[in-house]
Amino acid sequence: SQQGEEDPQALSIQEGExxxxxxxxxxxxxxxxWYRQNSGRGLVHLILIRSNEREKHSGRLRVTLDTSxxxxxxxxxxxxxxxxxxxxxxxxxxxxxxLIWGAGTKLIIKP
Amino acid sequence: AxxxxxxxxxxxxxxxETATLKCYPIPRHxxxxxxxxxxxxxxxxxxxxxxxxQSDKGSIPDRFSAQQFSDYxxxxxxxxxxxxxxxxxxxxxxxxxxxxxxxxxxxxPGTRLTVL
Numbered sequence: 001s002q003q004g005e006e007d008p009q010a011l012s013i014q015e016g017e018x019x020x021x022x023x024x025x026x027x028x029x030x031x032x033x034w035y036r037q038n039s040g041r042g043l044v045h046l047i048l049i050r051s052n053e054r055e056k057h058s059g060r061l062r063v064t065l066d067t068s069x070x071x072x073x074x075x076x077x078x079x080x081x082x083x084x085x086x087x088x089x090x091x092x093x094x095x096x097x098x099l100i101w102g103a104g105t106k107l108i109i110k111p
Numbered sequence: 112a113x114x115x116x117x118x119x120x121x122x123x124x125x126x127x128e129t130a131t132l133k134c135y136p137i138p139r140h141x142x143x144x145x146x147x148x149x150x151x152x153x154x155x156x157x158x159x160x161x162x163x164x165q166s167d168k169g170s171i172p173d174r175f176s177a178q179q180f181s182d183y184x185x186x187x188x189x190x191x192x193x194x195x196x197x198x199x200x201x202x203x204x205x206x207x208x209x210x211x212x213x214x215x216x217x218x219x220p221g222t223r224l225t226v227l
Contacts, residue, residue, distance in 0.1 A: 033215065042220035043154070043201060088153065092216075098144060098167050099203075099216055101153045 006089055006102040014110050019076045021105040023089030024069075032065055033099065034074050035088045043088070046074075079109045113138055115204050115219035123225045124192050132187040132222045136204030142166070143185040144216060145177060146201040154201060160185055189224075197226045 006023045013019055023032070034046040049056045049065045049072065056063045062075040076083055086106050090099035116135040124130050136143050142161045146154040156169035160179035171177075174192075179185045183204075189196060200223075203216040 031215075035218075040223075042199075043218045045215060045217060048215050098156045098159055098169065099146075099154075100156075103153045 006087075006105045008105060009103070010106040010108070012108040012110060013079060015079055015081055017079055019079050019083070019107055019109075021074045021087050021089075021107070023072045023074070023102055025072075025089075025091050025100075025102075026070065027091075027093055029067075029091040029093055031092050032063075032072050033090045033092070034061075034063060034072075035090060036085045037088065037104070038085045046087075076107075079107075081109050081111050083107060084109045115202055115217055117200075117202050117219035117222050119222060120220065121223050121225075123227065125227050126192055126194060128192050128226075129188065129190045130192060130224060132189075132200050132202075132224070134185045134187070134202030134204075134219060136183050136185075136202075137206075137217055140204035140206050140217075141183055142205045143179055143183065144203040144205075145171075145185070145187050146203065148199040148201065148221075149195075150198070157187070192226045194226050197224060199223050 029051055031048050031050045033048045035043045036046055037043050047058050047061055047063050049063045051067055060077045065072045086104040088104045089102045118133045144159040145157040147157055148154040157171040158177050159167045163179045174190050177187045199221045201218050201221045203218045205216050
């Protein structure tokens with residue numbers, strides 16, 4: 001079964017609002033990464049949070065990690081139309097370094 | 112800064128043909144990963160190489176093979192192409208497997224393969 005599961009599957013908000021996406025996973029991890037993918041384009045790495053970190057910021061992005069609940073959230077503040085994309089979480093597990101991916105959240109920012 | 116380079120960016124093949132995708136990792140990166148992303152699907156791990164040796168293998172069909180060369184670039188060879196092989200193929204690179212377990216994977220732009 002999938003390691004990372006994201007919710008919601010789709011999210012539509014007005015420009016300027018904040019968008020929150022969640023990711024849950026099943027096994028212990030070394031780190032969790034968030035990626036963005038615009039329609040038909042490549043994956044873009046957004047941010048990585050390590051298993052010993054609880055919160056991390058990068059520009060308008062805020063990521064939290066709760067290892068006790070095996071979950072992470074990605075918050076995008078002051079959303080823009082250009083943020084419209086699919087957002088994936090991916091986990092790197094203890095024993096290997098391949099990324100295990102969630103199914104993604106499709107985010108639509110309405111102007 | 113230099114990024115992961117993939118070529119070609121787009122490839123159109125017919126059924127039963129062969130295709131070769133190339134990946135050039137970030138300079139000094141010695142580990143390469145290949146992923147396949149079908150339409151509307153999440154990326155699936157195919158195979159990875161560390162220091163020119165296969166380090167891990169995912170759901171890669173027997174018709175596919177890959178290798179990493181002395182300059183650390185990697186090639187994914189696909190034979191007897193099927194319609195279902197149409198997908199985005201991503202390559203990612205990292206520096207090393209051991210020691211630092213928090214390595215980030217840096218992704219290339221992907222090769223879009225269309226099988227007709």
